[in-house]
Amino acid sequence: MTLPPAWYILAYHNVSWEDNAFTSSIGGTIPPDVFERHVREAQGLGQLLPAQEAARLYASGEVREPMLSFWFDDAMSGVVDYAAPILEEYQAAGAVSVCSEFTSHEDMFWRFKLSYLNSIDGLRFVRANLRPLGFTPKMKLKGATLDKFSLDVVAAIDEIYQRFTTADQRADAFRIFAAADDVRSLHENGWLLANHTARHYPVSEDSAIELFDREFLECQEWMTALLNQPPMHWVFPFDRVRHRSTELSTVRRMYPDQTFVFVGDRPNNPGGNDEPNELYRIKVRGKLPGIAHTLKRVAEELRR
Amino acid sequence: MIPNELDGCSLEIPPVGDGAIVCITGRDPRHVRFALRLQQQFGERVKGWYQVVRPTNVDSELNNLSMRAQVRRIVSQLRHPREFAGKVKRSAQSRLTRRRKGKPAVEAAFFEAEIRRLETAAVVEPKSVEDPNDRATLDEIRGIEPFCLLTFGGAIYRKPLLELVRGLSLNQHDGWCPEYRGANTADWALYHRDLRRFGTTVHLTTSGMDAGPIMRRSQPCLVPWDSPYTCFLRNVVVGTELMCEVVKDMIDGRSMKAYPQPESAGRTFLYKQLTPTVSDSIQRDFTSGWLGRELQRLKGHW
Numbered sequence: 001m002t003l004p005p006a007w008y009i010l011a012y013h014n015v016s017w018e019d020n021a022f023t024s025s026i027g028g029t030i031p032p033d034v035f036e037r038h039v040r041e042a043q044g045l046g047q048l049l050p051a052q053e054a055a056r057l058y059a060s061g062e063v064r065e066p067m068l069s070f071w072f073d074d075a076m077s078g079v080v081d082y083a084a085p086i087l088e089e090y091q092a093a094g095a096v097s098v099c100s101e102f103t104s105h106e107d108m109f110w111r112f113k114l115s116y117l118n119s120i121d122g123l124r125f126v127r128a129n130l131r132p133l134g135f136t137p138k139m140k141l142k143g144a145t146l147d148k149f150s151l152d153v154v155a156a157i158d159e160i161y162q163r164f165t166t167a168d169q170r171a172d173a174f175r176i177f178a179a180a181d182d183v184r185s186l187h188e189n190g191w192l193l194a195n196h197t198a199r200h201y202p203v204s205e206d207s208a209i210e211l212f213d214r215e216f217l218e219c220q221e222w223m224t225a226l227l228n229q230p231p232m233h234w235v236f237p238f239d240r241v242r243h244r245s246t247e248l249s250t251v252r253r254m255y256p257d258q259t260f261v262f263v264g265d266r267p268n269n270p271g272g273n274d275e276p277n278e279l280y281r282i283k284v285r286g287k288l289p290g291i292a293h294t295l296k297r298v299a300e301e302l303r304r
Numbered sequence: 305m306i307p308n309e310l311d312g313c314s315l316e317i318p319p320v321g322d323g324a325i326v327c328i329t330g331r332d333p334r335h336v337r338f339a340l341r342l343q344q345q346f347g348e349r350v351k352g353w354y355q356v357v358r359p360t361n362v363d364s365e366l367n368n369l370s371m372r373a374q375v376r377r378i379v380s381q382l383r384h385p386r387e388f389a390g391k392v393k394r395s396a397q398s399r400l401t402r403r404r405k406g407k408p409a410v411e412a413a414f415f416e417a418e419i420r421r422l423e424t425a426a427v428v429e430p431k432s433v434e435d436p437n438d439r440a441t442l443d444e445i446r447g448i449e450p451f452c453l454l455t456f457g458g459a460i461y462r463k464p465l466l467e468l469v470r471g472l473s474l475n476q477h478d479g480w481c482p483e484y485r486g487a488n489t490a491d492w493a494l495y496h497r498d499l500r501r502f503g504t505t506v507h508l509t510t511s512g513m514d515a516g517p518i519m520r521r522s523q524p525c526l527v528p529w530d531s532p533y534t535c536f537l538r539n540v541v542v543g544t545e546l547m548c549e550v551v552k553d554m555i556d557g558r559s560m561k562a563y564p565q566p567e568s569a570g571r572t573f574l575y576k577q578l579t580p581t582v583s584d585s586i587q588r589d590f591t592s593g594w595l596g597r598e599l600q601r602l603k604g605h606w
Contacts, residue, residue: 017541019525020305027603031525031538033414118606119500120308142606165308168561172306175549 001292003046003066003299006267007058009095010042010291011071011281014176015086016078021119022112022176025142032082038284038291039090042068045295051095051192055233055259058279061270070094071261071281073196073235075103077175080182084189096178096186097196097235097261100222103183105174109200110154113161114141116173122164129156146238149207180226187227194233194261195219202243204236209245213254233279235261267298305522312561313517318470323555326352326450328436330457332408333415334540338456338476338547339430340422345548346555348427351448354441355430356459407533414537437462452551453509456544461509473509474550476543478536480521481505482570485514488578490536494586499598502526502535504543506550508562513572517562520546528596532586535595 013028015035023029030038042048046066049057054069070087072079075098087094101107117123123141133152135144145153165173178186187193197215201208208215216234224230234255239262245251252260256277264280273280282298284291306312325346329335335355343350381388433441436459445453451471455461466473479489480501493502503523508516524538553560589595 017525017538017545018522020522021308022305024523025603025606029525031527034527114606123606140606142604168312169306169308175305 001045001296001299003267003295004303005063005065006067006269006272007054007063007279008046008066008068008267008295008298009051009054009071009279009281010038010068011073011263011283012083013073014076014078015072015083016076016081018078020176022108022116022173025115025118026111029076029078032078032086035083036086039070039086039092041290041292042070043090045292048090048092050091050093050190052093052190055192055279058268058270063268063270066267068092071097071194073097073237074099074109074200075178075183075196077178077182080178080186084186084191088189093186093190093192095192095194095233096183097194097233098183098219098223098231099196099200099237100198100219102174102177102200103180104222105171105177105179107199108161108170108173110157111145111200112173112176113157114145117157117160117164120164122160125160125163126157129160146202146205146240147207147243149202149205151211154201184226192233193223193227193231194235195223195231196235197237198222200237202238202240204239204245204248205243206245206247209247209251212251216255232257232259233261234258236263239263265298266301305520306561307518307521307563310518310563310565312563315472315560315562317472317554317557317560320451320471320555320557323349323451323471324351324448325349325452325454325551326354326445326448327454327456328354328356328459328461329430329455331355331357331432332457333411333419334537335457336430337415337419337422337541338544340419340426341544341548342454342551343427344422344425346551347425349555350428351450352445353428353430354433354436354445356436356457357432357434410531410533411537414534435459437465441465442468452554454547454551455509456547460513461511463511466509466511472554474506474519474547475509475514475516476540476547477505477507477514478539478543479503479505479514479573480523481507481514481518482565484573485570486573487575489573490539491532491578491582491586492573494532494535494589495582497589497594497598499526499602502539504539504546506543506546507565515565517564519550519560519562522546526595526599528593528599530595532590 015032016029017031019029046068049067049069051069054067057063072083072094075096079096102109117126134148195216197203198218199215201211201215203212203215220230260278262280263283265282266280268279282294284294327339327342329339339353442464446468450469453469453473456476479485480503483501484493503521505518506520507518510516522542524542526535526538
């Protein structure tokens with residue numbers, strides 16, 4: 001399979017041997033041996049490049065061959081422990097999107113709280129808490145909590161999470177996220193670090209677009225203090241294409257210096273993207289043995 | 305993760321000092337990875353690595369002999385009937401587990417690359433022992449004055465050995481305690497289609513089988529095309545990573561809690577209980593694609 005020249009950014013979440021109660025109901029974790037297979041496969045499909053370097057080449061329009069890079073959302077500890085050493089062997093440092101509240105171990109990702117509650121049969125209490133907010137028993141919480149997202153929904157989930165966990169468990173749960181020092185060391189090793197908002201709310205959707213500024217700016221401030229430089233890439237959490245707010249383009253224009261990163265499942269072509277300051281990524285289905293199938297589909301769409 | 309259903313109690317850890325670590329393992333690649341991973345993580349702190357060599361059985365002793373030599377060997381062994389009976393028993397068990405054929409190759413391939421990488425950071429050579437509780441081994445370990453004794457596979461560890469440790473003795477168990485204690489627990493969790501309790505436990509070592517207070521417990525990341533054996537191997541790797549976490553916490557002087565297992569809960573599975581019927585049943589599930597469907601179900605239906 002030959003890929004047309006473009007920058008292909010492969011989007012992952014976590015690379016780890018472990019998939020515990022906080023992550024397993026959400027998905028997005030792949031084991032290191034499978035990830036290594038993906039990297040080997042990617043090497044045969046184009047030029048593996050560090051995300052920083054590929055971003056520079058892309059910005060200067062120098063995309064003469066297929067370039068592939070790896071991007072990890074949420075800054076999970078497995079990225080530091082397992083993905084980084086693998087990518088180092090291939091000299092292809094990746095990019096990582098940081099949620100400041102998770103990395104500073106201040107707040108647990110609200111979706112992970114749901115996953116955990118699912119594992120201990122706690123969702124029935126969440127459902128009861130959500131009924132006054134318009135949730136019906138027939139709704140699947142996984143999708144409905146996103147479709148009907150609000151800060152009240154987050155609070156209702158958190159109330160049950162606090163009820164069913166001890167302080168020790170809550171503190172221990174943060175081990176799934178990289179610590180601030182780990183994130184800094186990735187930066188020092190040539191990784192591209194991006195802003196992924198403070199708490200991973202769906203700020204690109206109508207339900208949370210009013211939180212756009214607060215969430216990105218809070219994370220921006222935290223990351224600037226950590227890295228001594230502001231991150232230039234802002235990555236949208238969730239990025240459900242069909243749910244993007246019509247106000248998104250207006251809000252984005254207030255930040256002309258930032259590059260906005262979507263999923264989009266398409267590669268990046270200089271001049272081919274909808275806006276010059278945006279990037280797309282290709283979501284890799286972690287539970288497939290390889291990436292060729294995904295990239296083949298993307299390449300076919302690109303040719304069309 | 306720490307267990308969510310058990311109450312924890314604080315552990316008093318003495319000053320770490322040089323924090324000498326001794327590990328006792330079996331001899332399979334997963335055990336080798338365990339010891340090498342600890343050496344990679346803790347370097348010179350690892351002062352001793354003992355590999356428990358299982359006593360030979362009749363089959364393996366006779367395999368390489370001519371017919372006449374085999375007869376002579378058997379006749380000579382009949383002079384020590386009790387010892388001979390033990391060897392026959394082990395041979396019978398070994399025949400029962402012949403169904404594991406092909407597994408050593410799978411395991412070697414699974415760990416090969418990583419072991420090669422980890423070997424570059426090795427600081428001690430493994431030493432073979434038949435029984436880690438024997439006097440000579442005890443004397444040697446006493447000389448090391450271990451702060452931690454870390455065990456994975458191999459043997460039953462008796463009180464005199466455990467009493468040599470200044471800090472904590474920890475064992476990696478490839479089952480979800482307290483529900484699955486004993487032997488072949490990964491298989492038993494699969495047999496019961498209990499993927500939520502397909503996991504691994506690091507616990508304080510006591511003379512009871514996998515019965516010590518729990519320090520950490522978690523689950524592996526499985527993929528739909530896994531076989532029962534690769535599920536097991538993934539589980540093992542998670543256990544070793546948890547072990548590294550616990551030891552690191554201990555050496556860093558963090559406050560630690562242990563979660564005693566309720567005596568009345570769970571079950572201890574014996575080696576002999578894993579009959580071919582059980583193994584075949586697990587295999588049938590995997591052949592029919594159960595694992596992929598179950599992973600999808602756990603992820604999607606809520």
